[in-house]
Amino acid sequence: MTKAKRTGGSTGRRKITQADVARHAGVSTGIVSSVINGRDYGSIRVSDATRDRVRQSVRELGYVPNIAARNLARGSNRLVGVFTYQPIFPLESRDFYYEFLIGIEEEAERAGYNLLLVTGSKDEHQERSIFAGGLNSLQLADGSVLIGVNESAGELARLTDEAYPFVFVGHREIPGIDLSYVAADYFGGTSAIVTGLAGRGHRRIALVQSAQGFEGIPGRRAGFRAARTALGLSSEEAPVITLGVPAGDIETDEVAADVPALLARIARQGITALIVEVSTDAAEIRQAAVASGLDVPGDLALVGLSGTPEQPQVSDLAEIHIPRREMGQEAVRLLLRLLAEPESAPLRSTLDCGLRPGVTL
Numbered sequence: 430m431t432k433a434k435r436t437g438g439s440t441g442r443r444k445i446t447q448a449d450v451a452r453h454a455g456v457s458t459g460i461v462s463s464v465i466n467g468r469d470y471g472s473i474r475v476s477d478a479t480r481d482r483v484r485q486s487v488r489e490l491g492y493v494p495n496i497a498a499r500n501l502a503r504g505s506n507r508l509v510g511v512f513t514y515q516p517i518f519p520l521e522s523r524d525f526y527y528e529f530l531i532g533i534e535e536e537a538e539r540a541g542y543n544l545l546l547v548t549g550s551k552d553e554h555q556e557r558s559i560f561a562g563g564l565n566s567l568q569l570a571d572g573s574v575l576i577g578v579n580e581s582a583g584e585l586a587r588l589t590d591e592a593y594p595f596v597f598v599g600h601r602e603i604p605g606i607d608l609s610y611v612a613a614d615y616f617g618g619t620s621a622i623v624t625g626l627a628g629r630g631h632r633r634i635a636l637v638q639s640a641q642g643f644e645g646i647p648g649r650r651a652g653f654r655a656a657r658t659a660l661g662l663s664s665e666e667a668p669v670i671t672l673g674v675p676a677g678d679i680e681t682d683e684v685a686a687d688v689p690a691l692l693a694r695i696a697r698q699g700i701t702a703l704i705v706e707v708s709t710d711a712a713e714i715r716q717a718a719v720a721s722g723l724d725v726p727g728d729l730a731l732v733g734l735s736g737t738p739e740q741p742q743v744s745d746l747a748e749i750h751i752p753r754r755e756m757g758q759e760a761v762r763l764l765l766r767l768l769a770e771p772e773s774a775p776l777r778s779t780l781d782c783g784l785r786p787g788v789t790l
Contacts, residue, residue, distance in 0.1 A: 445492045454479075454486040509537045509761060510570030512547045514557050514577035523739040525753075529576055529598055532757025540765055545570045559584045565593060572768050574598060574760045578645075582606070594767040596760045596776070600647060607775040609767060611759045613751050615734075618782025619652030620659075622704055622732055622749065623667070625784065627660050631702040631730065633667070635695060637714070638681065638706045640673035649706060649734050650680070670694065672710060688717045701729060708733030708743040715746070715789060731789035738785060747790035750783040 447465070451458045456479060463475050464483040475483075486492075511533060515526060537544050550566035552558040558581070559566055565588070567573045572594030575585075582603045588595055589606050600612035626634050636653040644650055650669065657667035668682040672691060675684065685691035691714065695703065705711035711733040715725050723729050736751035738744055763776045 445490045447492070449490055450483065450486045450492050453490055454483045456483060506569065506571050507542050508545045508570040509533070509542045509764065510545045510547055510567045510573030512550070512557070512559060512567060512573055512575050514575075514580050516557070525737060525739065526576055527739070528753035529757040529760075532754040532759075533574055533761055534757075535754075536758040536761035540761065542571075542761075542765075547573075560587060565591065567593065567595070572596075572764045574757075574764060592771070594764060594771065594774075596764045596767070598756055598760050600779075609763055609775040609777060611756050611763060611778045611780065613736075613756060613782050614779050615646055615648035615749070615782060616652040616655070617648075618749050618784075619649045619704070619734060620656040621782075622734075622784060623653055623656035624660065626702045626704075626730065626732070627662075629730075632662070633698060633700045634662070634702045634704065635667065635698075635700050636669045636704050636706065637672050637685075637691065637710065638669055638679075639710075640671050640675050640679070642675065642677040642679040646734075653704065665698070668698075668700075688714055692718060692721060692723075695729070702732075703729065704732050704734060706734050708735035708737055708746060708748055709740065711746055711789070712742040726789050732784070736782070736785075745788050747787035748785045750785040752780045752782065755780055 447458050447461045451461045454461070460475055460479060461483055464480050465487070511530070513526065534544055547559075547566050547570075550558055550561045552561050557577075567588075574596050576598045578599075580597070580601070585597075585601075585603060585608065586606050589608070595609070597608055597610040599610060601608050601610050623634060634657070636650065638650060639645075653667075653669065657664075660667075664682045669680070670683045670685055670691065671679060671681040672685055672688070674686065675681065683694065685694050688710075694700075703711070703714065705714060711731050715731055718725055718729055725731060731746060733743055733746050733748040735743070736749045736753075738748060759778050759780060763778060766776055767774055
């Protein structure tokens with residue numbers, strides 16, 4: 430049996446280098462680097478003819494640039510990091526965060542950046558952590574977009590202290606930290622829904638809020654109250670009703686223990702429209718209302734405030750529209766501004782919410 434002889438410690442075709450291109454084109458490696466990276470270096474100025482000759486050599490030799498080295502020469506990795514505090518990145522359209530990720534990808538592509546999904550950074554409890562192992566797992570990216578709930582205030586503070594560029598998708602106010610974020614205008618969106626219902630002739634409109642004292646999505650309750658004041662409606666004509674047993678202190682006008690109690694209350698008060706904080710509660714209210722003989726929306730109009738059309742039980746309900754795709758795009762735009770102008774931090778942007786029509790309105 431004949432043994433193959435090894436030569437030079439490697440097999441296969443030798444990788445073409447910039448030095449090879451320079452020799453082939455009859456120019457210096459500095460000129461080759463300038464042409465490949467699309468920029469001038471110091472005193473190096475390249476004529477169009479020389480540039481064409483270098484590009485011809487690149488094609489003839491089959492030279493493939495080293496992306497990492499090319500980006501380093503540009504002073505950037507051309508990478509936008511994406512980190513989520515959710516257990517897993519959104520994989521299908523029914524995930525609430527899916528549209529955010531689509532928007533992030535679209536804008537990064539437009540700007541000529543690649544995405545780096547940081548998926549393996551977990552602490553000893555197997556929960557996502559930016560600083561798992563003590564190191565910033567986002568450092569490979571020029572800057573990052575953060576999404577998800579249950580974020581770590583300590584980690585965000587550390588990122589800020591390190592002057593690492595990042596933008597959070599969602600309104601975040603953390604004491605002592607000036608965060609850059611893109612948010613949805615839930616206040617204005619909810620207020621517009623109340624005004625729209627009044628324009629349709631409804632004079633008794635109620636907000637049905639969660640029994641949780643903490644408002645997970647800020648602005649909706651305040652938006653309702655501001656709209657009823659602007660319309661001259663009293664708390665009797667436009668009450669805030671808490672559905673369920675309140676958990677701790679919560680600002681409310683009335684309490685309904687469950688959905689049947691809620692329907693009995695609105696019947697007594699002549700309420701013809703409900704704006705429901707949790708859209709799945711709106712679906713339950715709709716089912717119970719129809720079962721009791723009410724026509725929806727003829728007798729009772731319903732609008733949800735979760736903005737989750739991907740959930741099957743609320744897919745045909747009228748709902749507030751959260752501009753998730755646009756928010757993802759805006760987050761990347763803000764991040765690129767931070768990269769270009771670090772002194773501009775914090776950058777914040779709030780996008781308008783609309784109304785998604787449905788059969789309950």
